[in-house]
Amino acid sequence: MVSDAKSSKFVELLLGWHEHNRRVFPWREYRTPYNTLVAEFFLQRTPADRVAGFYCQFIQKYPDPFTLCSADPNVVTSLSTQLGLKKRILWLIEASRVICERFSGRIPDTNSDLRSLPGVGCYTASAILSLGYGKDVAIVDVNVTRVLTRFFGYSSSSRKPNQELESLAEMLLPKGKGSDFNEAMLDFAALICRKKPRHEDCPLIDCCTFYSHFVSV
Numbered sequence: 001m002v003s004d005a006k007s008s009k010f011v012e013l014l015l016g017w018h019e020h021n022r023r024v025f026p027w028r029e030y031r032t033p034y035n036t037l038v039a040e041f042f043l044q045r046t047p048a049d050r051v052a053g054f055y056c057q058f059i060q061k062y063p064d065p066f067t068l069c070s071a072d073p074n075v076v077t078s079l080s081t082q083l084g085l086k087k088r089i090l091w092l093i094e095a096s097r098v099i100c101e102r103f104s105g106r107i108p109d110t111n112s113d114l115r116s117l118p119g120v121g122c123y124t125a126s127a128i129l130s131l132g133y134g135k136d137v138a139i140v141d142v143n144v145t146r147v148l149t150r151f152f153g154y155s156s157s158s159r160k161p162n163q164e165l166e167s168l169a170e171m172l173l174p175k176g177k178g179s180d181f182n183e184a185m186l187d188f189a190a191l192i193c194r195k196k197p198r199h200e201d202c203p204l205i206d207c208c209t210f211y212s213h214f215v216s217v
């Protein structure tokens with residue numbers, strides 16, 4: 001059972017840290033549901049730094065689902081030969097086609113409609129709802145799972161997102177600030193509470209269960 005005091009402290013410290021440590025990416029500077037969809041497809045298995053330049057080029061050429069689904073797939077995929085994104089671009093074209101045919105070119109704004117798109121799973125749907133539409137929906141991947149598990153002292157077998165951690169993440173979301181909180185979680189997992197954690201730079205160190213039980217003893 002997670003106490004209210006520990007939850008509030010976590011949110012407060014995390015958001016405070018993020019104010020000065022937010023990572024800058026082109027898809028964060030101009031957020032739309034479509035831009036978020038494109039970025040999330042590219043980021044599925046490719047590090048953000050490698051995707052950034054290509055993303056800008058892609059969005060400039062294919063700024064909406066209509067342009068993308070009417071383009072020649074061979075031309076579109078030829079843009080990314082060095083990044084290994086071919087398969088994901090083909091899914092993206094297919095998803096754009098469905099968006100144009102079934103949703104009149106508008107990116108769906110419900111979880112079930114998003115999940116009906118080719119290549120869109122639970123994580124991508126939550127990312128579009130939160131980061132693209134600004135809804136208070138938690139984004140939980142393996143990295144966020146790692147942070148929650150360590151800080152709140154869940155069993156180390158909880159390495160993958162599960163119902164319990166998803167409920168915890170939903171409970172933590174500050175009302176009206178869900179997208180800020182999710183960005184902060186993703187950045188914190190990437191920069192501080194990494195696989196090899198940087199405890200010495202962590203603003204949460206004084207209240208972290210993992211640190212007090214396993215590191216500082």
Ligand code: SF4
Nearest residue numbers: 193197202205208211
């Ligand atoms: S103290 Fe270490 S384990 Fe705990 S949240 Fe910070 S970086 Fe992660």
